[in-house]
Amino acid sequence: MIITEVEARVFLTTTHRHSDSAGHAHPGPAHQVPQAMLTIRTEDGHEGHSFTTPEIIRPHLLDKFLRKVLVGQDHRDRERLWQDLAHWQRGSAAQLTDRTLAVVDCALWDLAGRSLNQPVHKLIGAYRDKVLAYGSIMCGDELEGGLATPEDYARFAETLVKRGYKGIKLHTWMPPVSWAPDVKMDLRACAAVREAVGPGIRLMIDAFHWYSRSDALELGRGLEKLAFDWIEEPMDEQSMSSYKWLADNLDIPVVGPESAAGKHWHRAEWVRHGACDILRTGVNDVGGITPAIKTMRMAEAFGMDCEVHGNTAMNLHVVAVSKNCRWYERGLLHPFLEYDDGFDYLKSLSDPMDADGFVHVPDRPGLGEDIDFAFIENNRVA
Numbered sequence: 001m002i003i004t005e006v007e008a009r010v011f012l013t014t015t016h017r018h019s020d021s022a023g024h025a026h027p028g029p030a031h032q033v034p035q036a037m038l039t040i041r042t043e044d045g046h047e048g049h050s051f052t053t054p055e056i057i058r059p060h061l062l063d064k065f066l067r068k069v070l071v072g073q074d075h076r077d078r079e080r081l082w083q084d085l086a087h088w089q090r091g092s093a094a095q096l097t098d099r100t101l102a103v104v105d106c107a108l109w110d111l112a113g114r115s116l117n118q119p120v121h122k123l124i125g126a127y128r129d130k131v132l133a134y135g136s137i138m139c140g141d142e143l144e145g146g147l148a149t150p151e152d153y154a155r156f157a158e159t160l161v162k163r164g165y166k167g168i169k170l171h172t173w174m175p176p177v178s179w180a181p182d183v184k185m186d187l188r189a190c191a192a193v194r195e196a197v198g199p200g201i202r203l204m205i206d207a208f209h210w211y212s213r214s215d216a217l218e219l220g221r222g223l224e225k226l227a228f229d230w231i232e233e234p235m236d237e238q239s240m241s242s243y244k245w246l247a248d249n250l251d252i253p254v255v256g257p258e259s260a261a262g263k264h265w266h267r268a269e270w271v272r273h274g275a276c277d278i279l280r281t282g283v284n285d286v287g288g289i290t291p292a293i294k295t296m297r298m299a300e301a302f303g304m305d306c307e308v309h310g311n312t313a314m315n316l317h318v319v320a321v322s323k324n325c326r327w328y329e330r331g332l333l334h335p336f337l338e339y340d341d342g343f344d345y346l347k348s349l350s351d352p353m354d355a356d357g358f359v360h361v362p363d364r365p366g367l368g369e370d371i372d373f374a375f376i377e378n379n380r381v382a
């Protein structure tokens, strides 16, 4: 059970996803990007793995923090190891981020599952083995036939309904799109999608993250007329009082915070101050599966739903062990991309979705990621 090694392997993976100047993904030509796999190994040869981008587990972090906390410790002591890393963040000169805590925590959960030959959600205590997914559409763009017009969104929404999705979330247009942001265009896209899919499909929006209170209110009021289920991140989440104001002035549920720092502690403040109607957590946003579950259980104690941000196995397991969330966020999706093609370093999808819109939690041990170790070795660059 004692951890003996903490290793990062960097390899090249091919993707069609390109990040814009705001960090949002859009489709483009296939290109190779570096990806990293963290491996935590024990004296008896068991291993746990988790994926991230290389800078999140760069050598400085492994040497200065991760190996000092983890090596020599019982890998089963996840709560203590997480607390030790979280306490070290304050004195890390902002080098030890929640993303790094997340990849370590996920590798430890994967290690626990692989060593016991159990999937993580069964180890934690499953609530379900399948869950409805909503199709989370990429931010809008200016690509001909992509997501450049309200009609493009409507046409893509029809495609997603045919694929089986029972819910769809629009990320609308944001800078660097030349004319964005634009509340009226957001509402035109939402109206076109509602018209295309009818009243039976649940719809949500994840809007420009820096609207003013007035713009967010206008957007929310328009969405209420379109029977949207929630409005997400329309303003800067650093202003909790703005979200309290918005939630007090809207009927449509306000979901958050997604990107605000502070893990489950800050999300407790959002609940206490009435800054959201539905809470939000995410493994990468709060520093791991461990704090994501803390957030989920805290929301449950207040009778609140808590929706999980993001795809991949780590977030799917948080959804699978929780009654008080309704969806798995499957995406991000675009007409030019085939999400079901998955990743070249995994032999199969971690979030396969059936024709009825249900994602099935893999029953493979650990996080259940079907890792192609040979691919990683053959494409390794560090």
Ligand SMILES: O=C(O)[C@H](O)[C@@H](O)[C@@H](O)C(=O)NO
Binding pocket: 023, 024, 025, 136, 171, 206, 258, 309, 310, 329, 332
């Ligand atoms: O590009 C981003 O910021 C993220 O992909 C984000 O848009 C998306 O994951 C999200 O907000 N989901 O709710």
Ligand SMILES: [Mg+2]
Binding pocket: 206, 232, 233, 258, 309
């Ligand atoms: Mg979001």
